[in-house]
Amino acid sequence: MDKQEILLSAQKIISEKIQQLHHLIAETRQSNVETKSAMGDKYETGAEMLQQEINHLNHQLSENMKLQDSLQRLNNKASITADLGALVETNNGIFYISAAAGTLSFQNRKIMCVSPESPIAKVMNGLVTGQTFTLNGTSQTIMGIW
Structure with a gap:
């Protein structure tokens, strides 16, 4: 099996998740701005819910960036035992x-x-x-x- 290709595939999956999360965060922030303009001062509850969603997405983004960093540090040397990188x-x-x-x-x-x-x-x-x-x-x- 070609570990290099498998590693590249795993990195691609994580990279796509990161891009998707960046997109979702931008969309959610835009929704927050639009909600404020449309509702005036009565947007507090909706704005708080959107902010919680942004926080949740930022947490997911952070976790995926950690995964991406872990994958980038792996080497593709042949393994003899079942351990990191095998x-x-x-x-x-x-x-x-x-x-x-x-x-x-x-x-x-x-x-x-x-x-x-x-x-x-x-x-x-x-x-x-x-x-x-x-x-x-x-x-x-x-x-x-x-």
Whole structure:
């Protein structure tokens, strides 16, 4: 498997989320301005709700920027053990221990981008090909690590 292409795909997903959040924040700010002009002094409740939405979007933006930073710091060296930067295939799926970027499709296969702090990454940490682990009552065997 080509970890470089998978990393680029994960970075693209996060970059698109960041762009979308910037767009939503700008739209919400514009709505706040329009609400103020249309309603005069009686806009306080609506303005507060819009401000809360902007705060929520800014928080999501901050989290996604942290994910983007984490992905940019990863290297693509071959991995022997299941740890940060490893692409791990088990009998139940493929996991890229990188950042919680969600699921991406690569060569018609689904790859779950998971944080090193996720339960599955913690259970797999340090394991090698052929080893088995159990998570939530499900046993999985590591078929390969890249």
